[in-house]
Amino acid sequence: MEHTFDATDELCINTIRTLSMDAVQKANSGHPGTPMALAPVVEVLFTRFLKHNPANPHWPDRDRFILSCGHASMLLYSILHLTGYDLDLDDLKEFRQWGSRTPGHPEWDHTPGVEITTGPLGQGCAASVGMALAETHLAATFNRPGHRVVDHRTWVLCSDGDLMEGVASEAASLAAHLGLGKLVWIWDDNRITIEGDTDLSFSEDVGRRFSAYGWRVLRLDDVNDLDALAAVLDEAGSTSDRPTLIAARSHIAWGAPNKQDTAAAHGAPLGDDEIRAAKRSYGWPEDETFLVPDEVADRCRQIDRGMADEADWARRMVLWQQQHPDLAKEFARRLAGGLPAGWDDDLPQAPADADPMATRAASGKALNALSKNMPELVGGSADLAPSNKTLITSSGDLTASDPAQRNLRFGIREHGMAAVLNGMSLHGGIRPFGGTFLVFADYMRPSIRLAALMKLPVIYVFTHDSIWVGEDGPTHQPVEHLASLRAVPGLAVVRPADLNETSAAWRVAVERREGPTALILTRQKLPVLQGTVDHASDGVARGAYVVHGEGGSPDVVLLATGSEVSLAGGAAEILSENGVAARVVSMPSWELFRAQPARYREQILPPGVPRVAVEAGVAMGWWEWLGAHGMMIGIDGYGASAPGAVVAERYGFTAEAVAERTLRFVKG
């Protein structure tokens, strides 16, 4: 395809540069250098290549654009403004101010046209793999011969820092493995980081590394050479069975006479003098700020092109819909995120005399029951599927050659997995889930935080949740992970006590649209509790409920989660033999319980009755529920390698030991 450029393009590019400089200067905070360097890239990409409709940032078949180096946010805000998104010049003037639509780093669901919250490096790159993967999967699922209703690309702009981060490495390796040919990363090869030149710490051959992953690697010697830039974007946008990396040489703070190619231009305003000098070098009126020449506004505005593209798509959608009405209905449902009728009909339930079962196994059953009715459930494990029980048995592996399948093999890349789940969720049309051992939730934490911050309904399947992991020892036995996950605002942590609670936990996770949910599951078998048979569904949704000793006024309340609930039940029976009436409260989710009315909370935890918490982890946070005079039966250090039951006994997690300590506590 032929692309021609003229002086107006140069003017557009300089407008992006000067808007960025001016906004950073006005805010007296921000990162001007990268927007100045990469202005040509976004101008050419957004006006010639990106399929988008600024009038409808939610058009499902739009290309996705990700600014992984989120600190260069003014680059994105400038081009969004110029191409016609609902972001006006006054918004740009409010850069980094309270309540503005132009926060310091791009925030999803806050600014029109921003596809993802970025800032923590590597995350945008890695999430882009999830977006491209979602596109591939949905295309394979919904396109039909002669009909391409899902057909878009994912473009990423990223920095040296993004490519140094391990999470991006993991995702890049996976992207090549999955043959994501519509994914393009444009690497801003500016050779500058905060500390100085990249050769302070970065001497690898990035292009060769990506070739080794299996990427197509293209080079652009100068981002200011618009013809070469268009040619390389053209090639990157051409059909490929591999993702594409464009190594694009740029110069940070391009045009700033004293700060170009220096770290000084990275993260601080240029200063008035340097801004004037840079404007002079662009041939720009140096006294003007936030200037958008008319011809720039005309040239950059993409609403007509976008409306036409979307209209064309809509016409094709109609044809497709006529031939495939059920498919179209399902597509609409998936994009809207609604649940299909009867989605939870097949969730397993068990009577109290059922065979004991690990909650990870119950989770596998629940997942498979849901998967039958919810084709949008797509996910897998970071190489622990047989342990996490995350395999959808009715589906094959999602691969480059069969992308319509639903089982993902993430490899031993927990962090990459979590970021990819974010991208899949952001894309829409998919409810992603991912599993690993609970102890390795640590590897995923930066991406979990972003899921919570963005309120993405990602589902985590964390198994092997305590010292009962046993022989694998302290490196594999989580003790602080419940606490550290509960600390994340917006993440719901749910630790079910048996099969019935596990079904209820999955129901909570699926119905929860306002943020991610972490399911915390055992390796070891657990009995099915009498108290969960009728009450788990409502009880888990409320976060805590009575599973034993409902009636009368108890002498003590035992609060427990997960595998410790049946243990507390055993302790309650011993206590009863000793004349102490114990109520056992299963408390699978603090977050859900906190959201209940005070009346319900007091009904479950009657004021004045002494409380004992039993959880095989650190005490951190439990005092919120225990009050000043409660007792915690927890673990204040790390686990140990031995059979699970032995470790549990040594750490005091038997019904007898809990009963004895409780008895002393109540009598003392």
Added chain:
Amino acid sequence: MEHTFDATDELCINTIRTLSMDAVQKANSGHPGTPMALAPVVEVLFTRFLKHNPANPHWPDRDRFILSCGHASMLLYSILHLTGYDLDLDDLKEFRQWGSRTPGHPEWDHTPGVEITTGPLGQGCAASVGMALAETHLAATFNRPGHRVVDHRTWVLCSDGDLMEGVASEAASLAAHLGLGKLVWIWDDNRITIEGDTDLSFSEDVGRRFSAYGWRVLRLDDVNDLDALAAVLDEAGSTSDRPTLIAARSHIAWGAPNKQDTAAAHGAPLGDDEIRAAKRSYGWPEDETFLVPDEVADRCRQIDRGMADEADWARRMVLWQQQHPDLAKEFARRLAGGLPAGWDDDLPQAPADADPMATRAASGKALNALSKNMPELVGGSADLAPSNKTLITSSGDLTASDPAQRNLRFGIREHGMAAVLNGMSLHGGIRPFGGTFLVFADYMRPSIRLAALMKLPVIYVFTHDSIWVGEDGPTHQPVEHLASLRAVPGLAVVRPADLNETSAAWRVAVERREGPTALILTRQKLPVLQGTVDHASDGVARGAYVVHGEGGSPDVVLLATGSEVSLAGGAAEILSENGVAARVVSMPSWELFRAQPARYREQILPPGVPRVAVEAGVAMGWWEWLGAHGMMIGIDGYGASAPGAVVAERYGFTAEAVAERTLRFVKG
């Protein structure tokens, strides 16, 4: 160098295999496949190449060996036993049992010859870079012409999973950048993971990737070809200015007729029948278990060679010591880990009327004051040195060409940094520190956990610790990180309130030998408090102390940390004007305060006096200190992008707002 092998070597190798199979079978838990595959590698490495003295696992100039794929622990235990470490056959029989010296994954400081706790994949690889780096730095510091008192290699055995993990990628890139020529990773290219064949998820060209980083890449087509194995180890051990990867093709569960090359052999016992069949294939007596033929014991035992090597080193040490007595004294001190006289003499102190200063700046001063007297302080930042204030101004950058310097440029590789710090600490002779923004502590978490589990005295410098970060917005404003770090057993979290407390916090960190310390520091300036001038040193060490309103009996106690202490001080003054006597307790460290006698704790937090906690983060955990009827002034969601003072005001973090809420609380 010529190496010859005979039938006894085969016997040694099969002994490692059968010991591993037998131990896993007896434990009914563990990973037999990799020990069976890699037995030749450890046999040849430990008997021909590794410089070690089984009689003294602490010999400072030994080569380091790291089993990064820690699940293959029986491989390590078998060879340690056979080469003569203090680990007998009964220990092997107790594999994975309570209290044994052969836990499921290798544990440092627990089993002689185990250099590092491994299990979480990627961590051993990444930490090895720290060990090799420590060697390079100490060699450059202590060797003199004609004297090489520090001269050893670091050998790593790692799996596909290790190389899929981003943390290993980060560290590999850094290792090449630093030219760590004595570092060798042997990659077990067995093409099997837990879920099945590696091509489920892993199709990159690993060798080419490592070449791209700048590694020397060697290949070994068959680990069972001992001559080829010796040749490649020989080459790997030869002088190089680059780290070396050996891609070693192996067959998991080698010799097991039905399970070789299958995932079934990865993480479960083989079963008695398959063990017998495998033993038959080795020509082994199939009814014998834990059999060590006499000629194997003789051949493998390395104590004579080790004693001779160490004696030779000791002789050379004496010559060196004679010529460089001061250097030798310093070397001995550094290895023993003692502090030099006057180490803390220069720590900065300030009067109450001093100019306000951010605690990150105070930390930079403290670090530099300590660095003058403590040459063992070596570290840096993950590309945020100018922000973290981690630069040692009297030193240059530690580079391939100048490894005696002390400033490390970790690049934008937080996780890699944390793992490298672990390796440096494990090596000995160095007190490593590393910095980044507090919010990015999430990236480092798996390595922080291992530091705490191993009780390594690593120091973390976490700056930009709250919403006062301001314009960068919620992605850069930690709210849950104090809580999540406090949840880690064995990690001390210290959040000082001003310059005086920052000096005291550094003193705590340096004196603390029993685990890592995280210093939590502000971006924004803070006044120097009257109450810290005389009391910070003792008060910070005790975890909490009174900084305002010592005398009399207070109406309310305000507990605060870091920047919220001066804010609480301001609130106390307003409260005083309103007739409420408030005591302000600075509580920089929960862990240190918990360790105080009850009497001290009650003196600081008098029972019966209402308490209000002020911390710009989630409430999680604070109820431990507040009692049932306290009040928390915290943040229960994420931050926002705006100037720091604006965000703080909007979130209620002003002296006025705190005073008003406290007043209502006390009166209500």
